[in-house]
Amino acid sequence: MSKKYSHSKGYSAIENGFAVGAEGEEVQVINSDGNLVTEAIGGLTAGEVNPSLIVVADEALSAGHLVYISGWDADNKMFKVKKAKADATSAAGKCAHFVAAEDISQNEKGTVKGMYELTGQNSNFDVGTAVYLSTTAGGWTNTAPSTDGQSIQYVGVVTAKSSSAGKVLLFPFYSKVITA
Numbered sequence: 028m029s030k031k032y033s034h035s036k037g038y039s040a041i042e043n044g045f046a047v048g049a050e051g052e053e054v055q056v057i058n059s060d061g062n063l064v065t066e067a068i069g070g071l072t073a074g075e076v077n078p079s080l081i082v083v084a085d086e087a088l089s090a091g092h093l094v095y096i097s098g099w100d101a102d103n104k105m106f107k108v109k110k111a112k113a114d115a116t117s118a119a120g121k122c123a124h125f126v127a128a129e130d131i132s133q134n135e136k137g138t139v140k141g142m143y144e145l146t147g148q149n150s151n152f153d154v155g156t157a158v159y160l161s162t163t164a165g166g167w168t169n170t171a172p173s174t175d176g177q178s179i180q181y182v183g184v185v186t187a188k189s190s191s192a193g194k195v196l197l198f199p200f201y202s203k204v205i206t207a
Contacts, residue, residue, distance in 0.1 A: 094124065095111045145196075145197060162177060184196055
């Protein structure tokens with residue numbers, strides 16, 4: 028069972044999770060006993076096996092979209108995210124950092140995760156088949172991009188084969204990008 032903590036700026040964090048502060052802002056997570064859990068200057072602190080963040084969507088997102096950190100929302104004091112795309116030659120091409128865990132309307136808050144299993148997918152590929160960031164914004168594909176200037180990012184694996192009830196485990200937070 029995870030414990031919820033608050034930190035010195037009034038935000039909340041999950042035990043072994045993340046605390047987010049404005050750039051240059053000191054973030055201190057205090058547990059229920061009043062002890063300092065972690066400290067950092069801005070950004071993410073601590074870590075867990077599957078990091079989860081509350082973010083602001085820079086564009087409308089659907090659950091399962093692969094996203095990258097696109098900026099900072101100073102009003103809400105949290106990261107903004109957009110759909111990732113395997114195109115290193117354009118400003119729209121960015122590697123994936125997280126997966127949207129829910130549908131999030133543009134300019135609204137929602138949850139993204141470092142690892143997330145999609146269900147009900149057309150993953151009619153053998154279990155264990157690698158999946159990559161797609162050239163379609165937010166998507167994945169079982170074929171690595173091969174055109175010059177496209178990024179190759181291994182973002183997950185097929186966990187259940189089916190044309191309609193398949194499963195894909197995405198883990199962009201733990202992946203590496205290689206430019207073709």
